[in-house]
Ligand SMILES: [Zn+2]
C-alpha cells in the first residue's frame with residue numbers, strides 16, 4: 001500500500017491566501033505547502049487507488065504529485081475542504097464511485113452519502129455508494145471501514161484501510177475532537193500509519209472562544225474548541241491506539257513558526273509504503289522516516 005499525503009492543511013491551508021503571518025511567510029520561502037485535506041492510497045498489487053476526501057485543491061494536487069487519478073473515492077464528511085473537489089470529476093473521470101456513510105445526520109436530516117448524491121446530482125460520472133459504519137467494504141482490492149468520530153455539529157468518520165494480502169493497516173482520525181467513541185478507537189487501533197487531525201498546539205486553546213476540552217492529567221487540553229484535536233491530543237490518541245508511525249495533518253497556519261515545521265507535522269507530498277512489515281518513507285523531500 002502506497003500512501004501519498006496530497007493535502008495536509010486545514011480549511012484555509014498554509015500558506016493562507018492574503019496572510020503574511022510568520023508561518024505563512026516561512027512556508028512560502030521554503031516552498032512548503034499544506035493544501036486542503038486529501039490522501040491518495042494505492043494498492044500496489046493492482047495499481048488501483050482510492051482518494052480519501054475530495055480537496056478543493058484537487059487540480060494542483062494531481063499536477064504537483066506523481067500519482068495516478070483515483071479509481072474510487074471516499075468522503076469523511078460534508079465540510080467544504082473535504083467535499084468540494086468532487087466538482088473536478090466533470091470531464092476528468094468516465095466513472096468515479098464515491099463511498100460515504102449511510103447514517104442520517106440529525107443536523108442535516110440526511111446522510112453524508114445523500115448530501116454528496118444531491119449536491120453532485122448533475123455529474124453523471126459520479127456514483128455514490130452507501131456504506132454502513134463499522135462494516136468493511138472492498139474497494140480497489142483494499143478493505144475500507146468507516147468509523148464514527150466526534151466533529152460537532154456534523155457527523156464525521158475516521159477511516160481504516162487495510163490490505164488483506166499483507167495485513168498493512170492505515171488509520172485516519174478524520175476531523176475530530178479527542179472524544180472518539182470506544183468502538184471506533186478499537187477499530188482504528190494498532191495501525192502501521194496513523195494520520196491524525198492536530199489542528200493547533202494546545203497552547204492556542206487560550207485564544208479559542210470556548211477554550212479547550214478533554215484535558216489530560218496535567219491540565220493540557222486534547223481538544224481545541226469542540227471540533228478538532230490539539231497537537232497534544234492527536235499525539236495522545238496515537239499513543240492510545242498504539243500507532244507505529246504517526247503524522248499530524250489538517251494543521252493550521254496558527255502554529256507558531258518555530259513549531260509549524262517540526263516533526264511529526266506532515267507537509268504535502270509525503271509518501272509512505274506500508275508492506276505489512278512496517279512503514280518506510282519513500283518521498284525524497286526529507287530523508288527521514290516518519291517519527292513515532
Ligand atoms: Zn498565516
Ligand SMILES: [Zn+2]
Nearest residue numbers: 077079151175
Ligand atoms: Zn470538518
Ligand SMILES: [Zn+2]
Nearest residue numbers: 011079081175
Ligand atoms: Zn476539515
